[in-house]
Structure formats: C-alpha cells, structure tokens
Amino acid sequence: MSADRETLLVDLGNTRLKWCALADADGSTDGVQAIAHSGRDARAKWEACLRSRPWRSVWIASVAPPQLLARFEQSCAHWLPEQPRWHARSRGRCGDLRVGYDQPSQLGIDRFLALLAARELWPRERVLLASIGSALTLDLLEADGEHAGGLIAPSPQAMHRALAGMAPQLADVTPVMNEVPPTEFARDTAGGIASGCTFAAIGLIEHCVRAAALRGEPSMLVLTGGGAATLAPRFEARSTLVPHLVLAGLRRYAQLGSPADGADA
Numbered sequence: 001m002s003a004d005r006e007t008l009l010v011d012l013g014n015t016r017l018k019w020c021a022l023a024d025a026d027g028s029t030d031g032v033q034a035i036a037h038s039g040r041d042a043r044a045k046w047e048a049c050l051r052s053r054p055w056r057s058v059w060i061a062s063v064a065p066p067q068l069l070a071r072f073e074q075s076c077a078h079w080l081p082e083q084p085r086w087h088a089r090s091r092g093r094c095g096d097l098r099v100g101y102d103q104p105s106q107l108g109i110d111r112f113l114a115l116l117a118a119r120e121l122w123p124r125e126r127v128l129l130a131s132i133g134s135a136l137t138l139d140l141l142e143a144d145g146e147h148a149g150g151l152i153a154p155s156p157q158a159m160h161r162a163l164a165g166m167a168p169q170l171a172d173v174t175p176v177m178n179e180v181p182p183t184e185f186a187r188d189t190a191g192g193i194a195s196g197c198t199f200a201a202i203g204l205i206e207h208c209v210r211a212a213a214l215r216g217e218p219s220m221l222v223l224t225g226g227g228a229a230t231l232a233p234r235f236e237a238r239s240t241l242v243p244h245l246v247l248a249g250l251r252r253y254a255q256l257g258s259p260a261d262g263a264d265a
Contacts (some may be wrong), residue, residue: 007254008055011246012062012072013110014134016226017042018244019049022059022251029251032244037068046072050079058085059254061109061246088113088253095119095256100147111137111150113249118222119145120252121242128212128219130205131245132227134158138208140219148215153204155227156197163193182234202234209235 007022009029017035022028035045058076062069076085090112092104097119101107111131118127118141127141132155139150154162164170170193182195205221212219221239223232224246232241242248 006053006055008050008053008058009247009250009254010058010060010062010072011110011244011250012060012064012069013246014064017046017072018247020244020247020251021053022254029247032247037064043071043075047075047079050075055080055083057083059088059250060085061088061113061250063108063110086254088250094253096123096145097141098146100149107147108137110246111139113247113253114224114245115139115141115147115249116252117242117245117249121248122220122222126212126217126219127222128208129222129224129245130208130228131225132156132201132223132231133225136201136204136227138205140208140212140215143217151204151208153201156194156201156230157227159197159200160193163197198231198234202231205231206235 009020009022011018015037017037018032019035020029020032023030033049035042035049039045058080060069060072062072064072073085076083088109090099090104090107090109092099094112094116097116099107099112099115104112110133111129114129114131118129124143126143129139129141129150131137134155135158136153136155137150138153140148142148170189182198183191184195184199186192186195209219209221218238221235222245223239223241224243226243228241228243232239
C-alpha cells in the first residue's frame, strides 16, 4: 500500500472507534484497527492514530453520542488542523444503490454504508444484510441495487441489559455471550439468558431470510458487526461473514462522491 497520500477512514460506533487508511494512489486499504471507548487511555490511542501518518484528509461515519463525536473532533482539530474532515451522510442514491426509506436521511449511516459496501461486493446478488452490534439491524438489498427496507431490534447483549433493567435480581448475572455455545435447555440462569438472547436474534434473522424468499429469489445472508462471528455458525442459509462492512462502505463513499455531494465538513 502506497504511503504517499492517504486518507483516514473512521467508523465511530457506540462502543469502539475503528479505522483504516485509504491509499489515494490505488484505492487500497490496510488492516482495520479498533479502539474501545471505555478504556482510560482511549483518547490517547485516538490521538496516536491521528499522529501516525501525514494524513491528507479524514472521512468519518459516526453513530456515537454527540459528546463522544465532539471529543474526537477536538482531537482532529488539534492534531490535524490543516486536513479537511468530511462526515458521511445517508442519501437517497449513491452509485447504483437506491435507499428504500421514504426519508433516506433517517437510515443510520452505518446501515447505509454497509449497504453501499454490499452493493460493491455483490453487484448481481440479492443480499439480506444482518448487522449485530449495539443493535441488530436487517436490510434487504435487491439485485438491482434497490434497498427494500429493514428492521431494527436489540442485539443479544442489549436484550440482556434490558432484562437486567426490568428484573433487578438478574443484574448480577453475567452471561458469557460470546464464549459458550448456546443451548436450547440451559442448566443455569446465566446460560439461560445467554442462550435465550442468542436464539431470539437467530430466530429474527431466520424469519427475515424466509420473508425475503417469499418476495423473490433466495437472498445471500451477509453477517457483519462485532457480534456476528458468534451467530454465524448457527445458520443453515447460505451466509457470509464480513466483519467491517461500514469501513468498506466508507471507502466506496469517499471514492464515489465529492464532499459537496452528500457529505458535511
């Protein structure tokens, strides 16, 4: 990857900042790196990223709380005062992707960019995109680039937090969501919560696989997000695991559009 002129691509999520470099010369990207927001040294790690290379510009996709985005922007302003920063925004059309929302701006930028990446990676495929992160989202992308719409639900981790909030006696139960295979008939409370929340997510995704099939040709199930690897082995449908679709979509977005066309400084 050429280091002559590089653009910093940033996916600022609810729990982690993920980033990679886009080489302007050939459009390639390097390995994705992630920084958890919860650590004491999170800001120091952000700033080490900002200082690591002579970046030409920064493209940001953020679903983080406004105060977290503001802190990141302050770091950018301090360490990269001359480099322009652009924020990706959801819009009705981008390339040959057509968003199915009546108001495209309501579609989360993470979902929009994941759809954009899916359109580039599988241009002739009908894709059901399932993202498992802080939330579980599903989006159906037709083979012609039309986004048919989607769903938003709690992720397995969010389901557990909701249970703990409603039933205080469960607050101290710590299910190991990503380490123990789920079982239909668990023999302790932690296992029951972990398995129940996992199978609830699986059931929703499988329902959408069947619903998509009733509307047309079978779709390829694409799984992404931090919780996708745990669920991936559980599906009988043809599926593909792609961990960092948002950054892949941000790369495509930066290449397709000028900052004046669907991005804000």
